[in-house]
Structure formats: structure tokens, C-alpha cells
Amino acid sequence: MLVPKKILLGALALLASTAMAAADPVKIGFLSTLSGPAAPLGVHMRDGFMLAVKELGGKLGGQPTEIIVVDDEQKPDVAVNKVKALLDRDQVDVVAGTVFSNVLMAVSKPVLENETFLISANAGPSPLAGKGCSPFFFSASYQNDQVHSVMGQFAQDKGFKRVVLLTPNYQAGKDAMAGFKRHFKGEVVEEIFTPLGQLDFSAELAKIAALKPDAVFTFMPGGMGVNLVKQYRQAGLADTIPFLSGFTVDETTLPATQDAAVGLLAGAEWAPNIDTPENKAFVAAYEKEYGAVPSLYAAQGYDAAKLIDGALKTTGGKVADKAAFRKALASAPFTSVRGAFAFNTNGFPIQDFYVVKAVKRPDGKFATEVAGKVFVKAADAYVGECPIK
């Protein structure tokens, strides 16, 4: 029973390569984290993207469009294999998605070497913004450091003197601390690193309670953030020590933390209550479609689809002329749900950043709300290192 399977495989490969020439829809590979503890983030991102595709009648730029959604399982090696299949077997025109920076860094090599367009709907690692920037890469989200810098600037503005930093022990965690410290000039009393995926924060919280800082800054994505928020509230710290965060308090974790997170702060470039017609329509449509409040991952996914749509409209549905398609993308031909949006020379956005606060809405659902604008039309810190001018 296995022999035919192998032969079948070869035959399928043959079939696929001949079928390719016949029909010619725009093909987009969408890479997201759909299983494992971080799946809620990836699901939001995919749902946001697919909502936009649905609103456009399944056609991006008016072209027949095929979206191939694949799960990277948050594992770089799995992601590379699946992306190679997208490039080679499916011959996609654009690869979009990527929740995590390590996955994006792993797939960026094969995608960009293949001169295929890569559009991140979340991850924004510094190498791709600086020395490793590429004309084929665009970010519909932010550069990783920026969200943390927002909290650093906020802590500085608030006059906090002593702050404890708490992040997982990996590159993104270290980047978060560096990002926070860029604008914060007070004293960092303690930098606490925890193993990735840690369940229990009792030891760290006891330490924080003993140090009595003016504020805590943390970056705990996914389930870790849920654990931390619940335990922070229980330890009685939520009412006494301000909780500043990046990617910890958002609409993917609020359904689990609920009241425990109310009043906690986060940095973001988007919130559901940003007052533009596009955003209101997006949030209403998302809530109607999926029965949940969208998160920034959903908003970025939505924007990524609108960006591709706008660029295809500009080029008349053609991706083959790569210079033209690149030029179309770079002009950011769409109205972002977050308001003002333009691309810098490295393919990263120039946009506003906010401090957002978790609230319980009158309808009983939990969401984040803009509590103040911190940066206006901000560029990232690495654009100077990018050789593309």
C-alpha cells in the first residue's frame, strides 16, 4: 500500500507542475501559528486576513485569488519546510503572515532568496529592519522594539523612578528590555528573565513585592501572559504597582484573564476604539463574524490583506513585474484601520503608537482602549542601517 503512495507522490508532483501553467490566479501563502499554546494569536491574525478577503468577494485586486493557509506550529524548521512547499509546489506570489520573529527569520531566507514578496502581519525582528532589510519584505505591523519603547517613554513621562523588568529568557525578551530602556532614563532595579513557557510566577512576584518598584514592565506573550496577569492580580500587586506591558494584555488573552486584567496597561499601534470609519466597520464586522473582539493581530492581518489588495489594484493584478509590484506596495495604497500609515525605506511602517488600557465594555466583553498617544508618526530605530534608500 506504500509503494503506490510514493509513485502517487511523483505523479502528483508532475500533475501539479503541468496544472500550474493552465490557470493563473493570484496565489498567496498565509503562514500562521494555528496549533500549540500560541494558537490564539495566529487564529486572530488569520481571521483578520480572511475577513478582508471575504469582504473583497474573495478577490484581491479584483483578481481570482487562492489563499493557502499553513500552520507553522511555532517551529522554525516546520515553517521552513512548509514555506519551501509553498514556493516550489504551489508557486505562490506572496507569502504573508508569521506571528513569531524566529519563524519569520527562518523563512525569510528561502522566501527572499526566491525573490518572492514577504509581508509580515505581526513579527518585526530588528535584522529585517536594519542590515538585513530586503526590497521584497514589507511589514504591516511594527518593528518589535517599538511597542516596548512606547512603554519606556510612558514610564519616563509618568515620572517613574524605579522599574522592574520581567521577560522570558529569549531574544524577543531581551529585545523587549532593550526597547523599554531606549527612552526610560530612571533606574532599572532588577531584570528578571524567566524560562520560556513558565507556568508559575510566584517566585518572581514575591521578589517584585519585596522590591516595591514604581512600576513593572513585562513582555509575556500568549499563555504566559495569562498566567502572569492572573497571578499578579492575586498577589495584590495590580492595585499598587502599575503594570506596563507589551503583547501581554490584548484581546487574545482578555477572554481568559477577564477582570484580573482590567486597568493594566499595554503599548500598541492599534486599539478597537480608534475612531476612524474603517476601524469601526472592521471591529463591527469582526465581532459579527467571529463573536469575539479583534486584537491587534487581527487588525494587522486585516491590513495585510488590504495592502496586497491595494497593490494589486495599482498594478492591474500583475505580480510578475516585481519592480512595479514593489513600487505599488511601497506606496501603501490602502487605508489602514489604525489611521495614518506609510512605509519607510526599509519596508516598515511609519505610524502612531498608543498606551492602551484593558476595560470591561458595557456589553460585558473585555477589550483594550486608547489611554493616550505616545509617539506620532514614529519610524523604527534601525532604518538607518538599511542600505535601501
Next chain:
Amino acid sequence: MSGAAAGARTLACRLLAHRTVLLIALFAAALAAAWAAGSGHGAALVARTALLALAAASLSFLIGQAGLVSFGHAAPLGIGAYCVLILGEYEVRNILVVLPAAFAAGAAFAAITGLVALRTRGIYFIMITLAFAQMMFYVAASLSAFGGDDGMAIAGRSTFFGDRILRTDTQIAVWAVALLAAGLVLLERISASRFGLMLRTGRENEAKLEALGLDPFRHRLIALALASGIAGVAGAMLANQVDYVSPSLMNWHISGELIVMVVLGGAARISGAVIGAIVVVALDEALAPFTAHWKLGLGLVIVAAVLLRGADIGALIGRPAKAPDHG
């Protein structure tokens, strides 16, 4: 290629070799088909399957022959991959250095941890091998110069004195299939040798071996080192195939999946692991496009296979396995 040699062996050996040759021929045919179709993805799939099969075969040698159920075989696999990454950062890329280094590193890890692990039996052995693998996972995750928890892209693929012999997916697949063939022949030769007999005797009746004045500990340690070395080579090639190395390669789920491959295909014969690897990769490839929940399907297949005592899928195709007596 070993067809001529097979004629000289006993009937049982010939049957054994037969299935192995058949499997290698299958890989070669799949590779040829992918090459003819110009499918890089097909070649990559063949390479990945062959390399996982190689790692699973080395684990099968431990489980089926020596009776050592290691739940930490992902560790040598990951160590081999890190050899490529770390040596690459120091500009060492020659495959004649990298692969032996991966073998040596995997074997050294096993030899050192084996000194402690082999003092235990049964569930204690299963868990202590897991513990050592977890330790390696955390060591790898703390190597911040090599990407820490995130891992990092390798500086470049292995070369042959500067010659880029692993440039395309097809080239990697050729190497992977050749290494699988070499690994299978080696492991089966050893199993059929006096040393292999010693391992099996030790598995079933330790006292008998000791009565003969032989030391089962030493034999097991050598078997553990050999199998881990081979897993190291497989890991090094996997790193070349995906151009990326991360600690997730040492996750205990990978150790679990390798055991799945071994048992699914039947642990009585080394080649069973190859069949198990093909089944697991094929399931992934066949189910993943239809549903994000493909692991449900994999789980059901595993549970059904175990419950129906069809755990030896290998026995269903080709000739029945001779005396499947693992356990």
C-alpha cells in the same frame, strides 16, 4: 547495490536484506520521480523522510536489539544539528569534518549520560534519558551566541572542500538516501553479528550473559553511543536541509515521534522504523492540507494501531516479520 552480497547470506538474512533493499529502492525511485518532475518540494520531502528514517532506525536498533527504550533520542539529533551551526560560525563547513563531528558529538553525549542512565532499568531508563534530553534542550536554549531559544540560520550548508555539494534539495536528498542506505546496512550487519546477538541475549536474559563472563553494560554503552552518533549525523543533515537550527529539535515531542515511528513500523526489525517514518511523514503530508487538526488523525491512527495489535504495520506489507518478539 548489496544485491550481490545478499546471495551469500542465509535465507533469513536474505529476506531481511530484501526488505531493506526494497525500501532503499523506493526512496531512490521517489527521488528520481521528484527529479524528473523538477519538484524541489518532492526532493525535500524525500530528504526529510530519509533523514527521519535514519534517526528512527538508530533508535530501533536501541529498542529492538538492545531493549533500551530511550525517550531522549531527540538530544543527539539536535546535537548533530548544532554541530553544523556552531562549526559553521567558525567557518568549518567541510562535510568530511562536519558529519564525523556530529557523529562524535552525539556518541560522546550518549557515552557520558549512558554511564548514569544504564544503571537504571525500565521506566527509570525511559525517564532518565528524557531528563538528559531536557537538560540538553535547556543548554541549547541558553546558547545566546547561537540564537538561544529562537535558534538561528546556519551560516551556510556543508561543502566538500569548498564545493557546494548540498546546494539543491535534490543533492541533499541524494546524500540523505545514501546515508540512510549506509546506516541501515551498518545497523543490520551489527545486529546480525555476535555483538548483536549479545545485545539481544542481554535484553532477554541478563544473567545468562553474565554467566558467560560478558559485560552487558559495556555492550549497551557501545550500542547507545553508536545509535546516538547516527542520530547526530541525521540531525546534521536535517540542519542542512532547513538551513536553520533551533532547540525545538530537542523537544520531547520529537523523541516521542521517533518512538512512534519505531513502534508503528515494528521494532523487531531495523527497517520497520523506515516504514514507520514513511507512514508518519505521509500522514502529515496527506492530512495537513485538509485540516489544522491533522494531529487528531495521527493520534487516532496510533491508538488504533496499538489497540488492534497491528502495531507492526511492516508485517502487513511484504513478507511477515520473523518472530516479532520485542518486549
Next chain:
Amino acid sequence: MSSALVISQLLNGLQLGVILFLVAAGLTLVFGVMDFINLAHGVQYMLGAYLVATLVAWTGHFGLGLLLGLAAALALGFAMEFLVFRHLTRRDHLDQVLGTFGVILVVTEAVRMIFGPAPLALPTPAVFSGSIALFEGFNYPTWRLVILAVGLGVALLLWYLVNRTRMGMLVRAGSTHPATVSALGVDIDRLFLCVFAFGAMLAGLAGAMAGPLVSVEPTMGDRIVIIAFVVVVVGGTGSIKGAFVAAMLIGMVDTLGRAFVPDLLRAFLGRSAAATAGPALSSMLIYLLMAAVLSVRPSGLFGRRAS
């Protein structure tokens, strides 16, 4: 460092210890009675948290939801034993590892399909939601104290059941002299069924108690079951006393390691090197402990001598 900090870290270690004990107890009993390796035990922990979270939301009352949830966890334990596990008891360890690994994949994925990948909310019951002052200037979360009390209560109950009841006697005898127990005409399969379902309920209780602290999501059992296995093996399989001692030991080592190793390392390494090496070393500590224990006592602290 202040004594309050040390005391609270000790309490944290104890509290992690009792959670681990609740999970490990079922695991070690099942192993003791039937020599059965159940990798899927973490699934019971996860299911317990899901059942209780769902039923608490449905009834609107924590206590009621907990009771119903535990009953459901017990029922699921019986059902799973009947469907899968009883068919694996007389197989070799390899088949058990494989079969229960398959069960993990199936149940985790099924839960993801039914409840979605997003974590569920399981709020702390209002009475226990704050923190209380144990002494002047030292507050400790009430819920963690509740966990501690429940865990120690269950440990006492188990000690009574195992040492003072007929069922317990059979369980003890089953783990040391299985042949004799069978020869006495005891239905060892039924004993296994009861022990298995009871163990599933204890794991479910652990999941429910941890629910208000951690995120209730499909893979929450994955990590805890590995640590629970470390507990079982360090304590010696089949030994409730061993599981209790080992759970406390590992809870302490893990918590105190995370709390103080980075500070200790700072004395030898630079600040930033210590900050990054610390977490790696503290995650490794429990495995180092296990390797050390097994190298001296290959059958764990309270285990049977190796055959």
C-alpha cells in the same frame, strides 16, 4: 534579602509541590498496581481544568462547578480506562508509551476543536481572590494557601486510604507482590479501573486548583506531566510516600532555584551573563536532581529494588 521573601518563596515551593503531588499520586499508583506507564496523565489534568471552568461558568458557582467537574473527571476516567487503557495494561512499556502518546494527540486536538485554541477563563472564587496578611507587612495570595490546604488534605486522605483500608492494602500489595494478589482471588483489573479513575480525578482536581493561576488551554498538561514523571521516578514508582517527598523536594528545588540561582550566579558571573544563564540552570535543576538521585539509587528514593 528579607525573611518575608524567603518565607514566601518557601510557601511557593510547597504550593507547587502539592500540585505536583496531586498529579503524581495517580501516576505512581497506576504504575504500582499494573506497571503501567501513562503519558496521557497530563490530559486528565487539562480535562479537569476544562470541565471545572466550563461547569463553573455554567452554574455560576465555584464550589458547585468544582464538585460537578470532579464527578465528570471521575466519569471520564472510567470511560477512558474502559475505551483504551485497560487494553494496554498487559502490553510492554513500549506499547504503553506509544498508545498513551496517541491519546495525548487525540484528546488535545479534540479539546482544541471543541473549545477553540483560546484559553478559558476560570476566575478565583470571590472569597479567596485577595491576599491575606500572614504577619505584619507580609501578604500572601489566599488562593495559594487554599491550594496548599487542599493538597495537604488530599495527601492525608491518601495516606489513610492506602494504609488503613482494604482497598489500600490491595494497592500496596499489588505494587510489591502482584502474583500473590491475583492468587488470592482479587480482581486486579477492577482494582486497576478504580485506581485509574481515582487518579484521573486527582489530576483533574490539580488542574482545577491550578486553573485560577494558570491559563486553561489544551497543552497545559504537557509540561506538568513530564515534571510529574520526574516526581514519580525520583520518589520510586508505586510509592505514595515517595511521590509526596519527591513532589515537595522538586517543588522546592524548582521554586527556590528560580528565586535564588540568578542571584547566586551573579556573585560569580557578570550581571547580564547571570541573568541569562540563571533561568537555563534553574530549569535544569530538577533534571539534575533526578539524574543525581538515580545515579545513587537507580529505583528512586522509596522504590522497589531493581529486579
